[in-house]
Amino acid sequence: MSDWLDLSYLRTGTNRQRQAWEAIQQTGIMALLQPYTPVLAGTIPLCIDRDDSDLDIICECHHLEDFESKARTVFGESQGYAEQRLTINQVLTSVIQFFDAGFCFELFAQPVPVTKQNAYRHMDIEARLLSLGGPDAYREIRRLKQQGIKTEPAFAIYFDIPGEDPYQALLELEPFTDTELRTRLRNIKTS
Numbered sequence: 001m002s003d004w005l006d007l008s009y010l011r012t013g014t015n016r017q018r019q020a021w022e023a024i025q026q027t028g029i030m031a032l033l034q035p036y037t038p039v040l041a042g043t044i045p046l047c048i049d050r051d052d053s054d055l056d057i058i059c060e061c062h063h064l065e066d067f068e069s070k071a072r073t074v075f076g077e078s079q080g081y082a083e084q085r086l087t088i089n090q091v092l093t094s095v096i097q098f099f100d101a102g103f104c105f106e107l108f109a110q111p112v113p114v115t116k117q118n119a120y121r122h123m124d125i126e127a128r129l130l131s132l133g134g135p136d137a138y139r140e141i142r143r144l145k146q147q148g149i150k151t152e153p154a155f156a157i158y159f160d161i162p163g164e165d166p167y168q169a170l171l172e173l174e175p176f177t178d179t180e181l182r183t184r185l186r187n188i189k190t191s
Helices: 007-012 015-027 029-036 064-075 118-146 151-159 166-171 178-184
Strands: 039-041 055-060 079-088 091-100 103-110
Touching: 007 015, 015 029, 015 055, 015 091, 015 103, 029 055, 029 064, 029 103, 039 118, 055 118, 064 079, 064 091, 064 103, 118 151, 118 166, 118 178, 151 166
Parallel strands: 055 103
Antiparallel strands: 039 055, 079 091, 091 103
16 A cells, blocks of 8 residues: 555656646645545546546545535635535545646545545555556556546456456455456566
8 A cells, every 4th residue: 555645756756746746735735635634546646647637635524514615715716616515335425626726626525534435445456556567557548548438447448357347346456465466467567
């Protein structure tokens, strides 16, 4: 498991990661969301982003009204600001979107620890698979995403992950060791 709480990798990462770092610093969003254990999730941390990828920030929040009020106060006048309440996997969720500092932001808050949220779990297993798959995996996942395929389905296609639901199928890989993943999936280099 990577330390996704430490964003320092963005400062020296790809051009897009450095831009993300600047946007995060400019908006002060992580400091604002600190009480909610914010984690940048999604494709930018994994270096498989597209030019239009947004900054997905997941949070643990047990009082969604407070979270929404805080975001609305600071970012409510930002371009495209929108809030919605959804039930995702039987969990009440707040999703807030807006554009600021050159990026679309999506804040995602649930009363669930961030390390247990699916976005975090997906990112963690995807990071493992990319590490096991090497440069070819990065290149091919990016290519699939450029064709308009969403991230989790792209992983399922490239690694030939069985199952009807690629989102769930990825989560089912979590308990496997790297050795077990090598024997179960294609396109993973041998050590």
